[in-house]
Amino acid sequence: MNQEVTLIATAAMGLESVVAQEVKALGYTDLKVENGRVQFNAEVSAIPRCNLWLRTADRVKVLVGQFEAKSFDELFEKTKALPWESFIEEDGEFPVIGKSVKSKLYSVPDCQKIVKKAVVERLKRKYGIASWLKESGAFYRIEVSLLKDVAMLTIDTSGSGLHKRGYRVGQGEAPLKETLAAALIQLTNWKADFPFVDPFCGSGTIPIEAALIGQNIAPGFNREFASEGWSLVGNKNWEKALEEAEDLANYDQPLTIVGSDIDHKMVEIAKDNAIEAGLGDLVIWKQMQVKDISPKQENGYLIGNPPYGERLGDKPEVEKMYQDLGIAMKQHPSWSVYILTSNEKFESLYGKQATKKRKLFNGFIKTDYYQYFGKHS
CATH class of the missing domain: 3.30.2130.30 (VC0802-like)
Known part of the structure; x- marks a missing residue:
């Protein structure tokens, strides 16, 4: 039917x-x-x-x-x-x-x-x-x-919200919704054969979503939905949709995705989440400071949701992080950089005006998505 x-x-x-x-x-x-x-x-x-x-x-x-x-x-x-x-x-x-x-x-x-x-x-x-x-x-x-x-x-028809992919076994203080993480990637021209870096990976949401996109894995593949029990939809439609998802997944697609964070505890949480998502060793996880970013390949994509410095005590540290990012990425002009933050001083701290900005909401926080286009954007 x-x-x-x-x-x-x-x-x-x-x-x-x-x-x-x-x-x-x-x-x-x-x-x-x-x-x-x-x-x-x-x-x-x-x-x-x-x-x-x-x-x-x-x-x-x-x-x-x-x-x-x-x-x-x-x-x-x-x-x-x-x-x-x-x-x-x-x-x-x-x-x-x-x-x-x-x-x-x-x-x-x-x-x-x-x-x-x-x-x-x-x-x-x-x-x-x-x-x-x-x-x-x-x-x-x-x-x-x-x-x-x-x-x-x-x-x-969904039950739990679609951001609940089922892989998040741990998270930090202000986790990014999986749906927004996926959108940040979809708003770029990143393709699976380009290198990808998130230097503020936290619990790993952006790199994990990138890996799912890169291998064309359906984000809802490992969870349940309210409408699975509906006679209106029927078991056959669910079976057919799951078969289609399995057929379209490209598990052999090689990926170069790196997620790094200054906090080693968050890196461990990110690793656990990636394993839960069935991505195992697909993402390289590192504990690293922003100033040490030095990608070896050309024409990559850096996508990040750094701390915003909303709490007064964090502000100087966060502003220094933005400056360090700008200095590091100056050495890699072929890379495209995409940063989501509510900090209105981001461009002056980063040291360059964005090619494009897009207003987005991270939960209830009004943010801008700063976009710096490299060679392939």
Whole structure:
């Protein structure tokens, strides 16, 4: 069964175009790109494929319906009119979460209760159940999202957020989300045959994501998803998507990826995470100071998320690090350098104006992605 559904790939602010490119690369072309999301129509087989392959999206949701709702009665009746039985089985478990922005229906708990009641009534009628719904089967998390009196009702297909790849056994104080790390790489022209360095590797997220990209390994290959138990999708679609991921992986692709950090404990954590990701010795890990960077090859890519110096005591140390990086990379003009930081003095400390800057959010921190193009950018 491969009915058509409307899917929404949610995206962090500033990454919508990156997510859209990924969706297109999977063969889904009729896209609607809006703030925080990419919407498209596809067969249900797209649910496993998008969950397995989207490196930079936060989640994949199924859109059940969208309508104006200015009263609780309107929310109830219009929710009840939607075809919930097309998605949720008789014994499906369906908690409801919600949010409301600039809407008359501002009480989120009330909206959640009303949506839950409406869905219960619809399913009881459709399945001919007089008593309680068991809710002992597959998991369907419904979200009611109200924006300017328009309600959007979705079901989450992912379960845990897509950044949870399943390889992070350890992390530092401020770990970079895997989805953002992948986006930092996708925003460059790096290809697997170019050398790659992250001199601020922390728990290893950027080099690990680079290795997954370099060998074309689906980022969701080693984890589970909520929709694996849905009869709407079916086992065959999941099996087919997993087979496709296995077939497309290029485990023989040689890579030159180095992750280094000043803190030897973080280097050990990064090694453990790489092993958990199944990448073993694919990445070279080193304890090293930034000033000692001296790549042997030409035309490489340095991508890093250094400390920002947000805490007052760290500022001089961080600023010195930026200066050291600039001095070191001056000796390697063929290299492309990409740095994510919230520090507005980065360019003057690095000693060079960026070729290009892009505004991105690292969690709730507003940052710039400073891009210095080498020969191959």
